[in-house]
Structures are given as structure tokens and as C-alpha cells.
Amino acid sequence: MIPLLLKVRIGGAGSRGVPLWVPLFLGWLLLLPLALLLPLFLVGSLIGMLNPFRVLWVFWGILNGARGTSVEAANGRHAVLIRIV
């Protein structure tokens, strides 16, 4: 399943910060019109001697696999959390 939400939390010293939920599914809906460019992508892939279906399959796999990725970084004063849900 593709990622639907992005959780971002930026905290300061002594506080965990307020989580910000970014609705990725709205982004996917906004990008949906780009599907009209698929014929161009198909032509480009064939010119580049790549199997377009394989390319789509790989990028779909990356999109699906990104779910669950989490990055946390903190120092004494700041802490950042990014999580793909």
C-alpha cells in the first residue's frame, strides 16, 4: 500500500514538539492528472531501451516500500522526527 501520511515532529529542548500530519494521499490525488503523460513516458522508455512496465513496477515498489521509513535526528537543543505512514 502506498504511503498515505507523513508525520513530522520538530521539538525543542525539553519538549517533544507537536506532531504535524501531512496528508500524502491528497498529493497523490493532485498528481493523478499526470497520468495523462503516460504515453510520453512509454515513448521515452522505449527510446531509452527500457521496459516501461518494469520501470513502473520498480517505482511502484519504491513507493510501496517507503511506508514505515522513519528518520529521527536530535541534538541537545532540537529534535526532528519524520515518519512515513
Added chain:
Amino acid sequence: MSESRRDILEMLAKGQITTDEAERLLGLLENKAPTAGPRDSTGSRAKAKPEYLRVVVESDEGYDSGATVNVRVPMQLLRAGVRLAGLLPVQARGPVNDALRSHGVPIDLSQIRPENLEELVDQLSDLTVDVAQNRQKVRVFCE
């Protein structure tokens, strides 16, 4: 007391190994000690497939004053990333291999095929890298 543990202690008593070596071997034994879990049809313990690759960087000062980085990457994303390498055009693989080799990563991308992809990812489950330098520690492991 297990037989292996007894053997280590006997070797220590006979002076065949030092206390440090004995401690290290006992530590290894403890890490390998079986825990409750499902067994497969052959009777051996079923190895759970790791779901994430974790990279943890921490300093001795701790969270309050030292920097901490904690990255969790799904294995599914790694699989997709390895498949991405397979999309490289054949004529581009040579220069990419050369560039990787010059940066100390002697990997032949043409050897990464779907049939050995699963084996490659499975091997990562046994991967544990611990690096400690001054007051910082880096750990790479699968969970």
C-alpha cells in the same frame, strides 16, 4: 550448565585461553542462546524475516547533550532499491561500476539479478555492524 559453557570454562582453567577470550566466547554463547519461538518443519528454529534495517548513531553524552540519529528503512524499500539498479542501461553499468570501485565499493551491478536479490536481502538479516569511535557509536542492524 551447557556443554559449550563447560568447555570454555575448562579451557580457561587449563590456561588455554585468556579471561578476555573466555568472556568473549561466553558472550557469543549468550547471544546464540535459544529463546522461545516457533520452529520449522526440520525442528530447527525458524528465522524471522527482518522487516527493517536500522542505523543508529549516538554519542555517549546521551539525548540531552549529544547528537542522536535513528534511521529505520523497510526491507521492502531496500528490495525495490536493488531492483532499481537492474534498470540501469547496460552501457551505463561499466562507468557506474568504475565510479563505485574508485570510491571503495567494489560491486558489480550486473551481478544484481532478481534471482539472487532475495538471497542478498536475506543475508542482511545476519548483518550487525558496530563502530565506536571516541564518544560516538554507530550501529547497523536488522530487526
